[in-house]
Amino acid sequence: MRKLENTYRNSVSFIRLRRARQLVVAIGCVALLSGCQTLGNFTSSQPTAAKPTPVAVKEPEKPAPVSVAPVIAPEKQAAENLLDKSQIEPKIVEQPTDQSLHLNRPITETEKTPVRIALLLPLTGAHQKIGNDLLKAANIALFDHNNVQLKLQPYDTQGTAAGAAIAATAATGEGAEIILGPLFSASVKAVRPIAAANNVSVLAFSTDVTAAGGGVYLMGLTAHQQINRVLEFSYRQGLSQFAVLAPQNPYGNAAVISIQQVTQRLGLNLRQVSRYPANLPSGSEELQEIAKSAANYNARNWQLKQEIKKVKGKKDPESKAQYKRLSKLDTLGEVSFEALIIPEGGQKLRELAPLLSYYDIDPTKVQFIGTGLWADNSLTTEPSLVGGWFAAPAPEASNQFLARFKSIYGYTPPHIASLAYDALALSGLLALEEDENKFSDTNLQNPDGFSGYNGIFRFTGNGLAERGLAVMQLGQQELELLEPAPTSFAPLIN
Structure with missing residues (x-):
């Protein structure tokens, strides 16, 4: 394995595995997956010392107070310029050429053939905010690579499938060797045949698994990745009886399918699957019926009443004690499952969870399990959710990215x-390959995988990614780490 260290910023280092490439996020050196040889920067051909000293670079200053003219980070200025020049037809957005805008990045070799990387995002329209946040993040990675051979070419999709198709046609016509994006499922599906016709691979940000394949690889964190990880963890904790309570929407559908697949693979019992309308308004009384149904409340309440009838009116001490005990209960008997999976988040989850507890799904006896939607500190204020499990990217690396972005742009993305x-x-790392087709399926599907701010990942032939996620728990005040993210793809379950 060879470690490719970034000489521009010590906060990020890129790692190449033996037979694989890693873009590992870490402070200083990170733990490698096998023995390694340390190299210098991405474009240098000369070896360096075993522990190279990163080039000290002054961090960009944060914007000044509103009352004076702000100092705008170069990437931010570039992104804002896009909004000023938005047009109906997507056009390539030239990267800054003024060396003063390059964060004092070291001068590197410029005589090699450029490697053109297209970035398709909604830079105008209803979703321009998220599109420009993604553009800014890509620019940070571009500067970290310190390789002027890389040419990042952003295109505006306007957040529509038609706009994405026009952007993809422009990108492939202007020499893009790989496409990053688009963001939305419909846009990805519109881009796929255009990219395939030009033999260009796509790294899309969608989580819709139906958009994958045919040269499209999904970077998005899917429900299946999260469910697979948390259910494997649950299995190792001795849980075997599961139930699902999921919304009737595409996300809920994907979650239910994944739960069925994973429980079958692990030999677990899926005792019940309950669904509810996803568009229920806040405070809806229908949520109460949903919770009652999931808890099998009516049947358990009926069973309690039958037991009360048996001892009611009897004078012996034992019957009197039994009657007194039963009279304090709402139901008799436990639910048929040990864990309840709820692929829901936000306000709907905060309303639903206490109702489940109210109708006798006791969170001290039944393990509540969620998805990445539970990676929300505000959920820790709901007592019935405290102790709930979910899988998500390792918080340390994830928080490093958020903090770094904020230090440059002044806000958390x-x-x-x-x-x-x-x-x-990843694209910049594969650009270092000597292959004529640097972004081939063979290179992208390297079985040893890659690692980034969202942990280790590797692409499969169907365009989906396997990810190494951490297992988290909702604490009383914050999100707590239960099991660290793996550092290799060695199986946790034999």
């Missing part, structure tokens, strides 16, 4: 922005 960083970093 949504987590999805880190996917653009990882996608650009």
Whole structure:
């Protein structure tokens, strides 16, 4: 394995595994998956010392107070310029050429053939905010690579499938060797045949598994990745009886399918699957019926009443004690499952969880399990959710990215922005290959995988990614780490 260290910033290092390439996020040196030889920067052909000293670089200053003209980070200025120049037809957005805008990045060799990387995002329209956050994250990775051979070419999809198709046609016509994006499922599906016709691979940010394949690889964190990880963890904790309570929407559908697949593979029992309308308004009384049904409340309440009838009116001490005990209960008997999986988040989850507890699904006896939607500190304020499990990227690396982005742009981006960083970093790493087709399926599907801000990942032939996620728990005040993310793809279950 060879370690490819970044000489521009010590906060990020890129690692190449033996037979694989890694873009590992870490402070200083990171733990490698096998023996390694340390190399210098991405473009240098000369070896360096075993522990190279990174080049000290002054961090960009944060914007000044509103009352004076702000100092704008170069990537931010580039992104804002896009909004000023938005047009109906997507156009390539030139990267800054003024050396003063390159964060004092070291000068590197410029005579090699450029490697053109297209980035398709909604830079205008209803979703321009998230699109520009992804663009900014990709620019950070571009600077970290310190390789002027890389040419990042952003295109505006306007957040539509038609706009994405036009952007993909422009990108392939202007020499893009790989496409990063688009963001939305419909846009990815519109881009796929255009990219395939031009033999260009796509690293999309969607989580819709139906958009994968045919040269499209999904960078998005899917429900299946999260469910697979947390159910394997649950299995190792001795849980075997599961139930599902999921919304009737595409996310809920994907979650249910994944739960069925994983429980079958692990030999677990899926005792019941309950669904509910996803568009229920906040405070809906229908949620109460949903919770009662999931808890099998009516049957358990009927059983309690039958037992009360047997001892009611009897004068012997034992019957009196039994009657007194039963009279304090709402139901008799336990639910048929040991764990309840709820692929829901936000306000709907905060309303649903206490109702489940109210209708006698006791969270001290039944393990509540969620998905990445539970990676939300506000959920720790709901007592019935405290102790719930879910899988998500390792918090340390994820938080490093968020903090770094904020130090440059002055605000914290949504987590999805880190996917653009990882996608650009991976593309830049594969650009170092001597192959004529640097972004071939063979290179992208390297079985040893890659690692980035969102942990280790590797692509399969169907375009989906396997990921190494951490297992988290909702604490009383914060999200708590239960089991660290793996550092290799060695199986946790034999």
